[in-house]
Amino acid sequence: MDIKRNILLNPGPATTSDSVKFAQVVPDICPRENDFGTVMEFISLELTNLVASSGKCTTVLFGGSGTAAVESILSSVVDNGAILIINNGAYGKRMCEIAEIYKLNYIEFKSSPIDGIDLNELENKIRSYNINEKQYGITHVAVIHHETTTGILNDIKGVGKICRKYNIDMIVDAMSSFAGIPINMEEMNIKYLASSSNKCIQGMAGVSFVIANIEALEKTKSIKSRNLYLNLYKQYSYFKDNYQMRFTPPVQVLYALKQAIIEAKEETIEKRYKRYKSCCKILWDGLDRLKLKRLVKDENASMLLTSIIEPNISGYSFEELHDYLYERGFTIYPGKICSTNTFRIANIGEIYPEEIKNFIEILREYFHEIAKH
């Protein structure tokens, strides 16, 4: 069977290989059977292996979109201490919303959506809290790795260093960087990492997961549960004993994720990052030729997603551009930042430089068309 190939340039769900799509067609199985436990055991172990050593860290799986993993961490690991949340985009803001709903003692650290985090300012802020309010000092810092709002790549290594100095556990939302950009949890001092099945790991949507430092996770056992479904420790300990999720897992999505992991290991994350970057280079060169400006400076850019400033050309409309490209098999995405009108192109997923070249060609055609009117 042939499946039509669409190129998704939205920031996830990303384009998948046909082998990942077909991996979902399996005999019906009850997910409580040992055979399925083996599938989940493989997934948990191999996701860990992509960023950490399996002796130190473990992967806890949930049915749900990526936000479930972020909400699970934030609601489960902070006790009486305070959490500082770095907000430089929509996903940082979302973490603040979660902290607000769970009534966590949180401090919002606002940072520019297009320039790097000021690490000195961050350290001063942490120091001021940990001196003045000793009993409510900052115990956790949460940060987005790749802020998908703009395509800025945050310096989590720098933030991790500060956390090490003040004995703070760092939480990283690596939703749109995990398996696309090499990450080393130990080296970067990440205690909890959140990601999902449908971005750079190139699987289907429906599984979110937390990769946690086991020592840190074990210490959260005594924290009073703030929720049922998303409690991280409970999900972890149940999985450890049974190789099952506590509640019905998305069975077929997990089979696809297993195949996606096999393909990621075959390609290796280093080479996948290279492929993404070479797609991005072609995109940037094409945008330059079309005189389209980018929002984020090269040195801060992830090269996995590019925010493009909407051109001031009469006849241009994002909706029309979207439809023009969509009819030709390419899906683009609107911007999310309020201060500037942008649209976004993500070059993650099972896509290749040749396809980005074709995309640029169609983009050029569109602008050529509207110039005629």
Ligand SMILES: *Cc1c(COP(=O)(O)O)cnc(C)c1O
């Ligand atoms: C995609 C994404 C999420 C999760 O979004 P869902 O819609 O819940 O999958 C969270 N954080 C970042 C940085 C993301 O890119």
